[in-house]
Each structure stands twice: as structure tokens, then as C-alpha cells.
Amino acid sequence: MTPSIDTPALVVDLDIMERNIEQMARRSREAGVRLRPHIKTHKSPYIALKQLEKGASGITVAKLGEAEVMRKHGIRDILIAYPIIGEQKLKRLGKLALDTDVIVSLDSLEVARGISQAGKQIGRSIPLYIDVNSGLDRCGKEPGQETLELIELINQLPYIRILGLMTHAGHSYQEKSREEQIRISRQEGALLVETKKVAKEKLGIDIPEISVGSTPTSFYAHEVEGITEMRPGTYVFNDATMVALGLVTKEECALTIRATVVSRPSSDRAIVDAGSKTLSSDRNTYTEGYGFLKSCPEITISRLSEEHGVIVTPPDFEIQIGDEVDIIPNHVCPTVNLADELIGIRNGRIEGIIAVEARGKNK
Numbered sequence: 637m638t639p640s641i642d643t644p645a646l647v648v649d650l651d652i653m654e655r656n657i658e659q660m661a662r663r664s665r666e667a668g669v670r671l672r673p674h675i676k677t678h679k680s681p682y683i684a685l686k687q688l689e690k691g692a693s694g695i696t697v698a699k700l701g702e703a704e705v706m707r708k709h710g711i712r713d714i715l716i717a718y719p720i721i722g723e724q725k726l727k728r729l730g731k732l733a734l735d736t737d738v739i740v741s742l743d744s745l746e747v748a749r750g751i752s753q754a755g756k757q758i759g760r761s762i763p764l765y766i767d768v769n770s771g772l773d774r775c776g777k778e779p780g781q782e783t784l785e786l787i788e789l790i791n792q793l794p795y796i797r798i799l800g801l802m803t804h805a806g807h808s809y810q811e812k813s814r815e816e817q818i819r820i821s822r823q824e825g826a827l828l829v830e831t832k833k834v835a836k837e838k839l840g841i842d843i844p845e846i847s848v849g850s851t852p853t854s855f856y857a858h859e860v861e862g863i864t865e866m867r868p869g870t871y872v873f874n875d876a877t878m879v880a881l882g883l884v885t886k887e888e889c890a891l892t893i894r895a896t897v898v899s900r901p902s903s904d905r906a907i908v909d910a911g912s913k914t915l916s917s918d919r920n921t922y923t924e925g926y927g928f929l930k931s932c933p934e935i936t937i938s939r940l941s942e943e944h945g946v947i948v949t950p951p952d953f954e955i956q957i958g959d960e961v962d963i964i965p966n967h968v969c970p971t972v973n974l975a976d977e978l979i980g981i982r983n984g985r986i987e988g989i990i991a992v993e994a995r996g997k998n999k
């Protein structure tokens with residue numbers, strides 16, 4: 637436990653974060669694919685620029701608002717991995733596309749028509765990634781015939797260019813076994829590669845990019861043939877979910893929530909000043925509670941109110957009012973979205989404050 641910090645606070649160990657960034661850059665190089673990290677995890681231009689400096693070729697965002705913040709800081713290669721709909725957003729997209737290499741993902745002709753219009757307004761083609769379902773069952777038509785039919789229709793529109801096929805194997809978070817994780821990673825790539833092949837054979841359409849991405853599947857990218865790009869996000873900090881999946885250790889978790897014990901009402905209960913408005917309420921399949929103490933992983937945050945985190949303690953557990961704890965959150969991405977700033981520490985000293993400038997940019 638290091639410097640005096642007012643709590644609750646999000647603290648980033650810069651050495652760990654930089655190691656995570658370098659390790660993922662190495663992993664993508666070794667797999668022979670480009671790295672386009674998803675910045676939803678940190679929402680910070682400072683960290684995005686660091687990822688680019690260490691070898692990322694561009695970034696991924698979910699929202700236009702995030703893209704606008706990143707562009708303001710000079711980032712010019714941005715995938716918006718989200719369908720953009722509505723007059724106001726399309727105007728903003730057009731403005732962004734004037735001086736930024738912006739790619740948009742979508743899975744319907746309706747959305748593609750809007751993007752085509754936006755392209756027409758500015759007199760240039762906007763590149764698209766076609767989102768394909770590889771098992772998460774979120775956005776994306778099925779690979780193969782369904783996606784081919786969509787490609788054929790979209791390809792007839794002016795002012796768009798089909799640049800790639802994209803998928804996100806978020807269902808990899810449901811699988812703990814290494815065999816299953818490898819199977820999902822291979823499937824994530826193979827379904828897209830096969831669809832690309834048939835698009836060329838049947839439609840004569842060449843689709844250069846195959847973009848896959850989640851932090852769990854990035855571990856196996858070298859095993860997957862034909863992908864050109866990966867988009868992990870969580871790896872920059874890691875979290876309790878990644879630890880529970882057995883993919884990283886707690887020492888590889890760069891972000892912790894520093895919290896203070898504000899009440900010890902009984903021998904089996906300690907209350908900290910980090911509730912759902914600090915930690916977020918996200919749970920997942922393999923973790924208990926809402927995060928664990930970095931110094932003592934078997935102790936978890938069992939319950940949350942908005943401003944209270946309840947730690948259920950064994951009777952002999954020593955913790956007192958005024959003590960500080962460092963919590964590794966379940967899911968670091970929504971946690972960061974609740975904070976204005978991250979406190980960067982190195983070797984036990986505060987090195988600087990990192991602004992979470994794109995927090996809350998949900999439009």
C-alpha cells in the first residue's frame with residue numbers, strides 16, 4: 637500500500653500497465669496481425685497514445701463521442717465498432733471522416749444506407765466492417781450465406797467501401813477451459829475467413845480485413861489462420877474476471893480501487909467507501925461478489941449499496957475503521973467509466989493524473 641490518496645480512487649500501477657501494453661503488442665507481432673485495441677477500457681487519450689506508440693496500428697471505440705475525444709488528441713485511425721444511426725450522428729460522422737480514417741461496423745442495409753448518405757455529403761467513401769456473429773449472439777448476421785446476402789446488397793451502395801469482416805467473441809468469457817477458449821478463438825477467425833473466401837468466389841468481392849477481438853481470444857491469435865487484426869481492450873488493466881479465467885495473475889492487474897474502511901459494525905462485516913457508484917455492479921460467471929482484495933484474494937466485496945461496499949470477513953480477519961484496501965474490480969471497463977481520473981503510481985509514488993476524458997461519451 638502506497639501514497640496517501642483520498643478515497644475512493646482508481647489507482648493505476650504504470651509499470652504493470654506498460655508491461656501489459658508491451659506484452660499485447662508483442663503477442664500481435666508474433667501472431668503476424670495488426671493490433672487495434674478497444675479503448676472502452678480506459679477511455680483515456682493518454683493511454684491510447686501509449687498503445688499506438690508501442691505498436692498499435694489504430695484504435696477501436698464503441699461510440700462517436702469516444703472517437704471525437706480521441707481525434708482531438710491527434711488519433712486519426714479509428715474503428716467505430718458500432719452501428720451509427722440517425723441524422724445527428726451521421727452529421728457528426730461526416731465531420732469526423734473529413735480528416736480521420738474512420739471505419740464503421742454494421743450488420744444491416746438500413747444502417748449502410750445512412751452511412752452512404754453521410755459519405756455522399758462529404759464527397760468521399762466511408763469504409764465499413766461487416767459485423768458477423770461468431771457465437772456471442774449480439775449484433776451480426778450469421779457467417780456464410782446470410783452475411784453474403786448482406787454484402788451483396790451493401791456493395792451496391794455508393795460512397796461506402798466494404799473493407800473488412802468483424803466479430804467479437806465475447807462468449808469467450810463464459811469458458812474457463814483452455815480447450816474451449818482455443819476452440820472459440822479458432823472459430824472466431826475461421827468463420828470470417830471462410831465467409832471472405834466465399835464472397836470472393838461467389839460475388840467477386842475482395843474483402844481485405846478480418847478483424848477479431850476479445851482479450852481472452854487474443855491469447856490464441858497465433859493459432860488462428862487468416863486474421864489480419866485483433867481488438868482486445870481489457871488487457872490494458874486486466875481484472876478479477878481475467879484472473880478467474882486463469883489467463884492472468886493478480887500481479888498483472890494494473891488498476892485497483894483504493895477504498896477506506898468506514899465502519900466495522902460486527903466481527904463479520906467491514907464497510908468500505910466504494911459502492912456501486914465506484915465499482916459498478918457488474919458480476920460474471922466465475923467471480924464471487926464485486927471484486928477482491930489484492931492483498932487477500934479470498935476476501936471479496938460481497939454486497940454493494942450505492943456508496944457502501946460490504947466485505948463479509950472471517951471472525952479473525954484483522955481490519956479496522958480507517959484501514960485502506962486495494963480492490964481488483966470484477967469488470968474494469970464500467971468501473972473506469974464511473975471515474976473522472978486515474979491516479980498513476982510508480983514505485984510507490986504518484987507520477988501523474990490520467991484524465992478519463994471519454995467517460996460517459998455514450999452518444
Ligand SMILES: Cc1ncc(COP(=O)(O)O)c(C=O)c1O
Nearest residue numbers: 674717804849850851868869870
Ligand atoms: C466489438 C468489440 N471489440 C473488441 C472488444 C474488446 O474485448 P475485451 O473486452 O475482451 O478486451 C469488445 C468488448 O466489448 C467489443 O465489443
